Amino acid sequence: xxxxxxxxxxxxxxxxxxxxxxxxxxxxxxxxxxxxxxxxxxxxxxxxxxxxxxxxxxxxxxxxxxxxxxxxxxxxxxxxxxxxxxxxxxxxxxxxxxxxxxxxxxxxxxxxxxxxxxxxxxxxxxxxxxxxxxxxxxxxxxxxxxxxxxxxxxxxxxxxxxxxxxxxxxxxxxxxxxxxxxxxxxxxxxxxxxxxxxxxxxxxxxxxxxxxxxxxxxxxxxxxxxxxxxxxxxxxxxxxxxxxxxxxxxxx
Amino acid sequence: xxxxxxxxxxxxxxxxxxxxxxxxxxxxxxxxxxxxxxxxxxxxxxxxxxxxxxxxxxxxxxxxxxxxxxxxxxxxxxxxxxxxxxxxxxxxxxxxxxxxxxxxxxxxxxxxxxxxxxxxxxxxxxxxxxxxxxxxxxxxxxxxxxxxxxxxxxxxxxxxxxxxxxxxxxxxxxxxxxxxxxxxxxxxxxxxxxxxxxxxxxxxxxxxxxxxxxxxxxxxxxxxxxxxxxxxxxxxxxxxxxxxxxxxxxxxxxxxxxxxxxxxxxxxxxxxxxxxxxxxxxxxxxxxxxxxxxxxxxxxxxxxxxxxxxxxxxxxxxxxxxxxxxxxxxxxxxxxxxxxxxxxxxxxxxxxxxxxxxxxxxxxxxxxxxxxxxxxxx
Numbered sequence: 001x002x003x004x005x006x007x008x009x010x011x012x013x014x015x016x017x018x019x020x021x022x023x024x025x026x027x028x029x030x031x032x033x034x035x036x037x038x039x040x041x042x043x044x045x046x047x048x049x050x051x052x053x054x055x056x057x058x059x060x061x062x063x064x065x066x067x068x069x070x071x072x073x074x075x076x077x078x079x080x081x082x083x084x085x086x087x088x089x090x091x092x093x094x095x096x097x098x099x100x101x102x103x104x105x106x107x108x109x110x111x112x113x114x115x116x117x118x119x120x121x122x123x124x125x126x127x128x129x130x131x132x133x134x135x136x137x138x139x140x141x142x143x144x145x146x147x148x149x150x151x152x153x154x155x156x157x158x159x160x161x162x163x164x165x166x167x168x169x170x171x172x173x174x175x176x177x178x179x180x181x182x183x184x185x186x187x188x189x190x191x192x193x194x195x196x197x198x199x200x201x202x203x204x205x206x207x208x209x210x211x212x213x214x215x216x217x218x219x220x221x222x223x224x225x226x227x228x229x230x231x232x233x234x235x236x237x238x239x240x241x242x243x244x245x246x247x248x249x250x251x252x
Numbered sequence: 253x254x255x256x257x258x259x260x261x262x263x264x265x266x267x268x269x270x271x272x273x274x275x276x277x278x279x280x281x282x283x284x285x286x287x288x289x290x291x292x293x294x295x296x297x298x299x300x301x302x303x304x305x306x307x308x309x310x311x312x313x314x315x316x317x318x319x320x321x322x323x324x325x326x327x328x329x330x331x332x333x334x335x336x337x338x339x340x341x342x343x344x345x346x347x348x349x350x351x352x353x354x355x356x357x358x359x360x361x362x363x364x365x366x367x368x369x370x371x372x373x374x375x376x377x378x379x380x381x382x383x384x385x386x387x388x389x390x391x392x393x394x395x396x397x398x399x400x401x402x403x404x405x406x407x408x409x410x411x412x413x414x415x416x417x418x419x420x421x422x423x424x425x426x427x428x429x430x431x432x433x434x435x436x437x438x439x440x441x442x443x444x445x446x447x448x449x450x451x452x453x454x455x456x457x458x459x460x461x462x463x464x465x466x467x468x469x470x471x472x473x474x475x476x477x478x479x480x481x482x483x484x485x486x487x488x489x490x491x492x493x494x495x496x497x498x499x500x501x502x503x504x505x506x507x508x509x510x511x512x513x514x515x516x517x518x519x520x521x522x523x524x525x526x527x528x529x530x531x532x533x534x535x536x537x538x539x540x541x542x543x544x545x546x547x548x549x550x551x552x553x554x555x556x557x558x559x560x561x562x563x564x565x566x567x568x569x570x571x572x573x574x575x576x577x578x579x580x581x582x583x584x585x586x587x588x589x590x591x592x593x594x595x596x597x598x599x600x601x602x603x604x605x606x607x608x609x610x611x612x613x614x615x616x617x618x619x620x621x622x623x624x625x626x627x628x629x630x
Contacts, residue, residue, distance in 0.1 A: 053498060077502075078497045078498055079497060079498075079500045079501055079502050079503075082498055082499065082500035083500045087498075088498050090494070090495070090498075094492045094494060094495040095492070095495065096487070096488040096491045096492055096495065097491050097492075098487060098490075098491050099484060099487065099488060099491070103484055106481070106484070107481075107484055107485060107488055107496075107499055107501075108499055113500050113501050113502070114505075115482065115502075115505045115506055115509050118480065118481040118482040118485055119477075119480050119481075119482045120480070121480065121481040121482075160495075163495075163499060167499070167500065
């Protein structure tokens with residue numbers, strides 16, 4: 001394999017009040033890879049994203065990020081980690097409802113984020129172009145003057161992905177993008193993510209197996225806070241242990 | 253919406269800044285066009301409250317920080333200028349006139365048996381220093397308090413409770429005689445400001461005009477701020493702080509700057525309030541005063557530029573009337589007003605034109621849908 005690892009989590013543990021949410025987790029992601037993470041409820045998927053983005057800190061273990069794995073991010077602050085190029089889309093869409101779609105992307109745009117710099121920030125023509133490009137990529141260019149709060153559920157999800165693109169995040173963490181979407185919206189989301197892979201490294205957490213089949217190249221199955229197995233969708237679905245803990249339960 | 257807002261600001265500025273003072277200065281006494289000194293003074297007070305309300309709105313309306321302690325900063329600004337005014341009483345003080353006060357101490361200090369002026373009072377002889385402290389002290393208190401609170405990620409109702417506790421604790425401190433700020437009587441009996449007699453009508457008028465100018469400057473500042481990227485981040489914090497944090501903004505710094513700015517604005521308003529009202533005492537920083545300021549904003553229109561000013565004026569005009577007509581029922585009236593505003597006018601007075609238009613449109617649609625079956629059958 002010639003591709004480089006961009007994110008590595010090694011020996012990571014995290015407990016909440018004695019409950020082991022993440023247990024001895026080892027996870028490696030290649031640059032430009034689109035990885036899908038699945039697992040039953042409580043497997044630690046969202047906690048894993050919390051750990052990467054600095055929302056919570058691991059009890060032990062380390063997480064490193066970047067080309068050549070140059071940045072230890074284990075105990076950095078949220079905004080510092082974000083500035084290194086890790087963007088997160090939350091499970092429930094969180095956009096700025098009272099701002100226009102345009103302003104939502106504007107706030108995501110890569111650039112200085114200091115208090116005083118934002119006071120006198122002016123939009124350059126380069127930024128304007130970039131903004132419009134992002135709006136077109138996520139298919140919201142025609143809606144740019146609408147309030148984000150007035151968008152349909154699926155559109156909000158795309159807007160949030162757009163905000164990550166505007167930041168030029170190297171790593172996109174996408175938590176259940178298909179939740180609550182219509183089949184058509186789900187399919188469009190899948191296409192969007194596939195078109196972004198390569199340019200960005202992406203981790204998608206998902207439950208919807210149809211969607212997983214659409215986008216998945218390599219799948220990681222989490223169970224009780226550690227990696228149960230990794231492989232293609234078929235490998236994973238045929239894995240006895242996976243069937244036992246996860247997939248089989250849906251067939252009752 | 254924007255256009256009508258600008259028009260209202262222009263007309264309001266003209267009315268408050270030119271017409272009212274001119275009618276006060278040149279209107280013949282007793283004629284219908286005369287504005288009395290009392291009225292000018294009263295409006296000066298209302299507009300100081302208006303500035304305070306704008307600072308509350310900056311926090312609550314635009315950043316989602318419901319501060320229940322904004323009157324503390326208002327009072328601190330008031331005390332800072334009040335100290336200067338006390339020292340300027342000098343030879344006009346009661347005890348000096350009676351020959352018992354060769355050091356020209358403020359009267360309450362003689363009464364409480366201070367041997368000399370406390371050291372921290374001395375620099376307040378200078379007007380420039382006092383004016384600076386009007387801004388610096390509220391700003392500094394807000395910075396320290398805000399830094400501790402925001403850094404610990406205290407939010408929502410816990411933030412509100414702590415701001416309320418802060419102003420309550422401060423009022424208890426100021427109520428104490430030994431805290432050197434005149435205890436429950438506070439600072440009063442001011443005579444002059446920059447050598448000018450505070451009771452002279454033209455001086456009062458100038459203070460009133462200064463208040464209008466400050467209000468306009470503050471509104472201009474808020475309007476500008478909201479248009480900047482900073483303002484957008486600020487409002488985004490109100491709507492989804494997590495998203496802002498995960499968009500790479502250190503929300504703590506943004507909230508801290510807004511909190512300090514709001515405190516400085518409130519301090520400046522307090523400093524203009526004190527010479528016009530003639531007294532500052534710790535009852536100005538009690539929690540119910542801060543709550544009243546929140547009601548002004550709710551009634552006038554949260555997260556609107558001019559709403560807080562409307563609210564401050566309307567509620568205080570009502571208060572002036574109600575506290576003489578129905579003194580026992582004022583808090584019931586105030587509470588009812590708040591509940592009504594929350595239930596039926598969520599965007600307050602400033603949002604009413606839009607609400608009426610929406611209501612009318614709804615009524616027309618309803619009329620059309622009722623009429624149409626008849627129209628098709630006919």
